[in-house]
Amino acid sequence: MTAQQLTKDKQVSKTRQWEQAMNRLYINFQDYSKGALQGFGDEDIHQARVNSRKLLTLLSILDPAHSATEELYSTFKQAQKKLGKVRDADVLIASFKERRKAAKEAGDTKTAELLKAVIRHQKDKRKAFRKKLEEALPKLSGKTLDLQWNRFISEQLEPLAAKKDANVVMRELEVAFEQKQKTCKTLFKAPGAAESTEAFDALHELRIAAKELRYTANAAAFALNQKFHAHEAIYKDIQEQLGVINDKRVWLETLNAIGREELDVGKKTWAAFTEGLKAEVLEALHQNEVVPVTVSTKL
Structure with missing residues (x-):
């Protein structure tokens, strides 16, 4: 086997590693996004956000300036941002619920009432965030994204992976x-x-x-x-x-x-x-x- 062939085989293997890793994250993102839209479950929201973040991370390694992957990167970034708004509200509400429970058990009714008011206020904000997510995520994780993704994998991944x-x-x-x-x-x-x-x-x-x-x-x-x-x-x-x-x-x-x-x-x-x-x-x-x-x- 020639040195040229060895180099080519090595590059094919490298590209295949990137492809397998990124496809796994992409499938996870799509699956958790569907779950998030069905009931806004904490774990679905969290995992959809995590997998979009990992995809953004790998895209940034391959194409730091996002010159070749701008459209794809922008789509994941928008999804991550809208998922993040809901996730952050989920975390704050859960934390303040724990604090309210502790205040009630300690007989601190005034603090418990304060926390109840904060939770109610944040639930209203989360409702608005969920509405925006519900409107945006189907477009950010639907057929258009599939086309962008398949084009990236088949046309862009190999030359990008070869250089990084x-x-x-x-x-x-x-x-x-x-x-x-x-x-x-x-x-x-x-x-x-x-x-x-x-x-x-x-x-x-x-x-x-x-x-x-x-x-x-x-x-x-x-x-x-x-x-x-x-x-x-x-x-x-x-x-x-x-x-x-x-x-x-x-x-x-x-x-x-x-x-x-x-x-x-x-x-x-x-x-x-x-x-x-x-x-x-x-x-x-x-x-x-x-x-x-x-x-x-x-x-």
Whole structure:
């Protein structure tokens, strides 16, 4: 067998790996999308979003500028965004339901009433998000997408896969993460860091960088060297630590955006609950091991 034939066979094998991995994710996305539209089940929404995110990850490796896959990438991006709105509302509502149950068991009726009002408000928002998803997702996961996908697999995948090395992408993502981590550490060393929008925005960007590494390690595992195989677990842990901080921040911002008057809550109850959430943000910040916070902070 000639060297040329060996190279060709190797490329065919590489393309086949990409095709199998991406088709599996695509089928999952389609199946979970159908399930999501049938009843808006939490797991269907979550898995449809996860699989669309993994597809976006692999498309970004193959075509970083999205010049060849713009239409396909845009479709998955729109789907992910609309699924994400519903998923985020699901998570917030579930969390606040748990808090309400705990408040009721503790005999804290005023806090329980506050949480009931927040849940009701968020359910109304989720209803609107679900309506938009119900209108958009059939178009984003229907026959048009099938045509785009089949064209991508048959015409575009092989030349794109021939030019890309997922290991190089992983290393680039690592470097970007390390730079963002360094920035965060510097910002959180400053006095009053917990009051700094800049510091928390940087932390949010760091969480996104960890998420990208985690998803790349998972979705592109078939194309990665052994040294990257542990990265999914490593960056999942990092993402979760930073996610706890981010979630509590988002909940606090959500409450403030709604406002005490809109929820018809007394000043003392409102102050006690929001101060408690602020304390939880600080506790999560101090407990995280990704960006150590040793200075005294006040939110």
